[in-house]
Amino acid sequence: MVSMATVKEVGERKLVDNIRNIIRPRSGNTVIGPGDDAAVLKGCTDGTVVISTDVVTKARHFPEGMTFERFGWTAAAVNFSDIVSMGARPLGFLPAVTIPEDEDESSLYDIMSGIDQCCEFCKCDVVGGDTKFGELAVAGTAFGTMEGRRPMTRRGAQPGDIVAVTGTLGDAAAGYFAIKNGLEADDQIFKLMVPVPHMEDGIKLAETGVVHSCMDLSDGLANAACTICQMSRVGMEIEWEFLPVDDETRNILEYCHCDLKDTITRWGGEYELLFTFDKSDIKKLYEAGIAFSIIGVVNNSDEPYLSDGDSRTVMKDGIY
């Protein structure tokens, strides 16, 4: 959409009307959508609602190469990731956008389009929202329902549990360093810019009923491991050699002189799921068709350790 008008020139009400013309509910769950005081959704079949809110700001979530569309996608994705990592099925999303008065109106449409695409990916709708003038930020709220599944939390890890992770680690970090160093790395850069909420994995994991604890890696593996250990009052032994790292990702990080262990374990912006379960239940997870890597075990200590042959260090909870 080509436009030279600022959001202030277009005016709040006209903007909202324009947005409503691009974004319409598709799922059958939205009984009353945007345009009324509030949205009404059906679909909480077991009486539960699962809900999360997170703010993404231009200052913090707009790296070089980011577009407004991807910024919108990210704002929705980080929130969906929080509810699907509990095993919820998404029902809808509400973006509260603050945008500078002198920003081009097309920026707002691009943000909303990115949000809508992520909602379509999660098979649900933008059901409401708000726009006010201010520094660029999207405070998003994602909500869904458990459909009878037991929510997976950070609290249930038990000594003896296997520690596992979906997907691969370090790709978003490699994307960031590839951009910084002018390397071509489409896959890694895409993973950095377009984080994917692992909806199907989350639902399947919860459906098995055998997962003791689960959370996403939005703040990095070390943060997730520390959080589960603290909340579950357990420790972990993670094997460095077991961590699933793509060869190209490893090459990029080495080329960019990154400390490999630090980058793989402490970099945020990844949305893979870390989870634990009793080893006797592993067959149920395989049968559910979930692809994962075993990376360690839960024990009776109170911290997660990373082991690599001779060396063994406490995993530090900290975000780059």
Place this chain on the structure above:
Amino acid sequence: MVSMATVKEVGERKLVDNIRNIIRPRSGNTVIGPGDDAAVLKGCTDGTVVISTDVVTKARHFPEGMTFERFGWTAAAVNFSDIVSMGARPLGFLPAVTIPEDEDESSLYDIMSGIDQCCEFCKCDVVGGDTKFGELAVAGTAFGTMEGRRPMTRRGAQPGDIVAVTGTLGDAAAGYFAIKNGLEADDQIFKLMVPVPHMEDGIKLAETGVVHSCMDLSDGLANAACTICQMSRVGMEIEWEFLPVDDETRNILEYCHCDLKDTITRWGGEYELLFTFDKSDIKKLYEAGIAFSIIGVVNNSDEPYLSDGDSRTVMKDGIY
């Protein structure tokens, strides 16, 4: 709470811990509250969730005399008002707060305390939230459930309906002008600073099952009347003499040389409910114990008119 530390000095994680120590779920509906990836609530007994998000910003919602605590209350109240005006019972609230790095930490606790008090008033919990650095704003999300009631929307007004409103009009405006002119007017100023979501009225109105359309007056009577007329494709005839205006409020507005009609009909920041119903159902509303004033009728035209003896003018949709 006396404190000289800025939110940046205290640090994001410590702030969150401190907030969690002041704010704890009280209602029995919160299965998993703050501290996990997402909150899980039960209580959507009929499978519905009703949800709304609105941003309040310091630039727009912090008049002279406002405190951080009242700002927090307001951020929650405007969102609860949107869901209760449909007839929903609140289940929870999530504040996404952006706050300047150099703001005193006590400001954040005061905002959260105001939010929590409003949640307590609405018999539900702060169930999650997020805090990031940025210009002061609260993007709040309120959600609830219909409990089997039919949602009251802006779309169902029918020619012949009676138009009614709860409470009195113009008090918030009078509060604003009282402050501007140095007048003492505690009641009016309190109504401006501490907007009250009309939860019990909203639930009772929806319970009668006879309300055809309903919305709150957050953007003023004229805006609400215009919106219902536009969405329901009807007109209205509102009688100026029927509008419920408190004597003291009228005195303040006259003393401050306000245009009485313009101020009473176009001033926002009031949270009374405007609703319409078939006149044959009026007994059901009285029996439900709802206090309201009849202010006009719905007709076949396509705009709301305000009549005052000889004069008759179209109500203009516009906010001060």
